[in-house]
Amino acid sequence: MKVVPIIVKELKEYMFKPGSISWGLVFPLVFSLAFIVRFGDIDHLAPGLVSISALFATTSFVASSLIFERRLKTFERLLLAPISYGEIILAKVLVGALFGLMVSAITLAIVRYFMVYPVWSWPLTLLGILLANLAFSALGVYISLAVENPINVMTWLNVIRLPMMFTSGAIASLTLFPKWFIAIGLITPMTYSVEALRYSLLGYYDVIAPLYSLPLMLFMTLLFMLLSVRSLRRMY
């Protein structure tokens, strides 16, 4: 398995790139702090803020890496090496998830400090955050490969990420919305992340029980990884 050297290389090369720092670290933390300052008691927003952090951190990191690598042709270094497309995609997804875990852990620590009630289940919370980061990272890799011109990747990511913040129930509970709106949310991993973390942090869920939301995040991770491998096959 050549996954570990690729992960180490990615962290050294892309951790401090402007795309990773601005959209992946600064935006989610400032966004969370803005809500904390505005509302004070942020228990009901905690699942959404942690999910938003994970979403932006993972997708920004993998997009930043793939934009650079596709433009500078360093991605072709990986393609020329005797490793499978699956291994390349797995490494990209794992390193994106690792970066996302770091950022969402910081967000969780800040949010936890301002929560009134104790965390309902730490093990489920950690599992939920892990699966969410994997699913978002895989989504980011897929979009970064599917967009033909790498310069446009960040724009397309925002076209997808920003609506997801609203359709997932991260800001306002899904119970307030009509069924068709909820149905839109169900096609993105963000909704499952918010619902899983709502249950693990607060002990209740709005629409989807953790019995479904957690495995569905794993399913989406695998689905986006398969789609990414297919994209690579089409591109090269």
Place this chain on the structure above:
Amino acid sequence: MKAVIEAKNLTKRYGDFTAVNGISFEVKPGEIFGFLGPNGAGKTTTVRMLSTLTSITEGEAYVNGHDVRRERKAVKKTIGVVQDVSNLYDELTVEENLRFLAKLYDAPLENVSRLIKDFNLPAKKKFGKLSSGYKRRTAIVAALIHEPPVLFLDEPTVALDVQSANLVRNMIQLLNKEGKTIFLTTHNMTEAETLPHRIAIINRGKIVAIGKRNELRKLVGKGVKVRFRVEPLSNRFLRFLEPYSPKPDGETLVVMVEDPDTFLEEFWGLKRELGFRVLHLSTELPSIEEVFLQLTDSNEDGERPCACGGCPL
């Protein structure tokens, strides 16, 4: 001798556009095979197909006996590729870049320090901080990390200053002396004149000529170029030159002649008769640049007879 690289009717299409159109050639072990062509002729696409980076639309290709379509991993293990850009990781040092690639190829880590020493690379300097010459040298060294017998070099001296380009050319010769088979794409005529043992010229996706340098020279023009400067230029002498369509080049006149012996005999005969002074007289074969220009400009669509006589053109 069994070919190290073999292309049979190799074709690449992008939608309606045919980038490479049914080309066939063989590269022998230990050879530097020059692949010449203008921009957009299909050089890079050919390298990408042979190195597994781009899928083949039609035809077959074998590298080191491995089918490029079906045995991609085996092909990758036996080739080193230097692309037309120095594509390594800017934030990693030279040593970190090479160590990373050694791990990807399962190459011994001792190779890293040996190559850094052999090619005098700044191990601890970040790749992004290197000059373009050092970047290209490092990129070539990176292709050697797993000791491949075959190297694909795609425009290795493009955008380099004269000194760096010369260093890279010396590196290529050194690697060839060590036994590497080298597939070199270029549109640099200095390289084409000095490095390859054999050359294929590709134009609009088709190979228009293939052979050794001297064989290619015979494909164009009327054999030998005669350059001279005489004083004074009499009408009689100019009438003698008329059938050869002389062209001025600086202070000299240049003619292309099929039979230089007969031409020079007549030339000296006229000198004796007219008594002009010969200030310069030289003969030269057409340069590869001239061959290249004739085959790629004036004959854009047609195919030329192959100089080697044996390839399936």
